[in-house]
Amino acid sequence: MTSIDWAKVRSDFPILAQQVNGRPLLYLDNAASSQKPRAVIDALVKYYEHDNANVHRGLHELSSRATDAFEGARTKVARYLGAESAEEIIFTRGTTEGINLVANTWGVANVKAGDVILLTEMEHHSNLVPWQLLAEKVGARLRFIPVADDGSLALDRLGELLTPEVKLFAFVQVSNSLGTINPAAELCRAARAVGAVTLVDGAQSAGHMPVNVRELGCDFYAFSGHKICAPTGIGALWGRRELLEKMPPWHGGGEMIVSVTYERATYKQPPHKFEAGTPNIAGAVGLGAAIDYLEAIGRQNIFDHGAELTERAVKHLGEIPGIRVLGPMHRGALAAFHAEWAHPHDLTTFANEHGLALRGGHHCTQPLMRKLKLPGTTRASFYFYNTADEVDRMAAILRDARKFFDR
Ligand code: C6P
Numbered sequence: 001m002t003s004i005d006w007a008k009v010r011s012d013f014p015i016l017a018q019q020v021n022g023r024p025l026l027y028l029d030n031a032a033s034s035q036k037p038r039a040v041i042d043a044l045v046k047y048y049e050h051d052n053a054n055v056h057r058g059l060h061e062l063s064s065r066a067t068d069a070f071e072g073a074r075t076k077v078a079r080y081l082g083a084e085s086a087e088e089i090i091f092t093r094g095t096t097e098g099i100n101l102v103a104n105t106w107g108v109a110n111v112k113a114g115d116v117i118l119l120t121e122m123e124h125h126s127n128l129v130p131w132q133l134l135a136e137k138v139g140a141r142l143r144f145i146p147v148a149d150d151g152s153l154a155l156d157r158l159g160e161l162l163t164p165e166v167k168l169f170a171f172v173q174v175s176n177s178l179g180t181i182n183p184a185a186e187l188c189r190a191a192r193a194v195g196a197v198t199l200v201d202g203a204q205s206a207g208h209m210p211v212n213v214r215e216l217g218c219d220f221y222a223f224s225g226h227k228i229c230a231p232t233g234i235g236a237l238w239g240r241r242e243l244l245e246k247m248p249p250w251h252g253g254g255e256m257i258v259s260v261t262y263e264r265a266t267y268k269q270p271p272h273k274f275e276a277g278t279p280n281i282a283g284a285v286g287l288g289a290a291i292d293y294l295e296a297i298g299r300q301n302i303f304d305h306g307a308e309l310t311e312r313a314v315k316h317l318g319e320i321p322g323i324r325v326l327g328p329m330h331r332g333a334l335a336a337f338h339a340e341w342a343h344p345h346d347l348t349t350f351a352n353e354h355g356l357a358l359r360g361g362h363h364c365t366q367p368l369m370r371k372l373k374l375p376g377t378t379r380a381s382f383y384f385y386n387t388a389d390e391v392d393r394m395a396a397i398l399r400d401a402r403k404f405f406d407r
Pocket of ligand 1: 093172
């Protein structure tokens with residue numbers, strides 16, 4: 001049993017205490033973006049009211065405070081992910097940029113014509129399109145681990161697909177469309193055995209479960225701040241130091257150089273080599289505050305609470321005629337479903353009229369939807385500030401929706 005006072009935790013989120021369309025807001029779109037606790041909002045206000053300046057440049061007081069806050073946040077991210085050092089943490093705009101960075105640096109330098117990039121059929125477009133672009137550029141091939149009927153990965157196909165031609169194996173740790181929790185450590189071990197480098201898309205896992213990149217045994221791990229209580233526009237990429245040191249830069253500009261002539265430049269060591277221009281300093285400060293906040297609650301507690309809510313939601317949904325929940329039993333904190341009596345967009349519009357925020361559509365996994373022969377799904381996604389009562393209210397609204405649509 002946890003000793004967390006979840007009602008008190010919920011009261012840390014000012015945005016949740018509002019009415020939408022005359023009903024109390026029921027925010028169940030957390031996989032798209034999480035809400036922010038007062039501690040994060042306060043950290044942003046404090047930064048802008050007291051410390052705001054550019055980093056690494058000025059020798060004045062505010063610049064050195066801003067630099068300390070920015071680099072302090074990097075140390076927090078390193079601790080949060082179990083990285084060996086802060087030098088392995090590159091600040092990005094989010095998961096998408098982190099994956100594109102790897103594709104355009106490590107990928108361009110290491111993936112050659114005829115090589116294979118192994119992905120899964122459940123990847124978000126962010127972990128698919130960058131590899132399509134790379135494959136097109138260098139003449140590599142894409143290969144996919146199928147999704148089995150229950151929404152898990154067809155691991156029985158791994159041996160046949162993860163061959164020595166595979167240079168990179170990039171996969172999602174928790175699927176945003178199915179909720180599937182992939183066995184990341186096992187997949188990384190198998191990849192290492194054939195000499196493949198691994199990238200884990202941590203967009204849906206970083207804020208929901210304990211993550212330790214050294215225990216996972218991956219080579220790259222990308223996540224977004226806005227899904228873990230931090231502001232939008234900030235995220236991080238962790239990379240194994242030996243790989244980062246050998247990677248060419250991606251963006252060129254200020255901050256990433258040691259010396260520049262009109263003809264050429266020399267570059268700083270990682271992570272600065274990969275952070276050209278003025279970074280999102282306030283965003284990083286907010287991310288540091290979010291990490292402090294999540295660590296105080298404990299990621300295992302967050303996972304357990306999410307699992308309880310999700311189990312309750314899946315049970316309710318299973319009792320509504322015409323609803324089929326997608327994904328396996330062992331899942332992250334979301335339940336995506338197909339309602340045979342309403343299109344996802346009509347259903348989410350109905351939900352919104354009742355103050356309920358769901359997401360309907362393809363969830364940036366169009367190939368997966370095509371494979372499942374669905375126009376899209378409706379998704380309820382939970383975070384630790386949601387309550388069992390909210391799950392029951394969601395179910396009541398969906399039962400009313402069925403009466404409304406299934407006439
Ligand atoms: N998924 C969702 O509603 P960005 O946009 O870079 O912060 O995250 C991209 C991303 C990458 N991988 C996975 C598994 C994701 O779920 C997401 C974002 C949101 O499901 C928006 S489409």
